[in-house]
Amino acid sequence: MDAETRRFRKLTSCFALALVLVYVTSNSSQADSAVDQALAAMSGTLDVKSQPYFNKGQLSGCTLVFDAITQDxxxxxxxxxxxSGNVCNNLGANLKVVVLEIDPNEPTLGLKPSAPSRAYLIDDNLKTNLATLRGTPPSDTPGALFSIFEVSPTLDMVLDGLRANKLTIAFNSKGGDTDIQLPLQLDVQEVTQSGERVRSNKAKSDFANCLTALGNSFR
Incomplete structure (x- = not known):
């Protein structure tokens, strides 16, 4: 099991435990309503972090790691x-999207993997990077689709997203033609249980610094 898989399972487990208390303090109908309200309050970006990628002791990539909740x-x-997932820049440009279905009728939220078959980025002009898709190698993370794109225009889309504080990811479900759009707010550091978003520019700053260091390493 890789580090991202362990982190992903820990996040989803903690999320489920935070809401399971609703069930032990409410009757069934009240619990369902309370869980729906809690999920609605938390919908949107949960957190974004910058994570450098090292290979054989050398910096070889820069990653934005994200978590979110959305309604389908x-x-x-x-x-x-x-x-959950990440956007990574190294020798290519990678996008990993991990999708879990939430079942509010189950005390543990019934987190069921449901991997998309298509995922890509959308810029502010509604253009995508899908035409530059190189491949979708298998991933060992449940519910994940791993996509590899050419560096251009993906890197420019990510940099534009940093400036605009928004990066939009799109993906389909159940092999369908219609794509779900997920706008990520890149300054969200965490979300409290009441749904309040704690904001910081740390992830954006760390990612920009990583890209600078990565560029310098190739000189």
Missing amino acids: WNYRQGGFLKI
């Missing part, structure tokens, strides 16, 4: 999804 009106009639 395309395939699940407003059902909630837990989304």
Whole structure:
């Protein structure tokens, strides 16, 4: 099991435990309503972090790691999804999207892996990087799709996203044609249980510093 898989499972486990208390303090109908309200309050970006990638002791990539919750009106009639993943720049440009279906009727939220078959970025002009997709090698993370793109235009889209404080990821579900759009707010450091978003520019600053160091390493 790789480090990202362990981190992903820890995040989803902690999220489930934070809401399971609703079930032990409420009756069934009240619990369902309370969980829906809690999920709605937390919907959106949960956190974004910058993580450098090292290979054989050398800096070889820069990664934005994210977690989010969104409602799916395309395939699940407003059902909630837990989304995690990363956008990485190294010799190419990688996008990893991990999708879990949330079942609010189960005390542990029934986090069911549901990997997309297509994922990509959208810029502010509604252009995508899908035409530069090189491949989708298998991932050992449950519910994940790993996509490799050419560096251009993906890197420019990420840099534009840093400046605009927003990066939009799109993905499909159940092999469908319609894509779910997930706008990430890149300054969200964490979300409290009440749904309050704690904001910081640390992830953006750390990622920019990583890109600078990565560029210098090739000189």
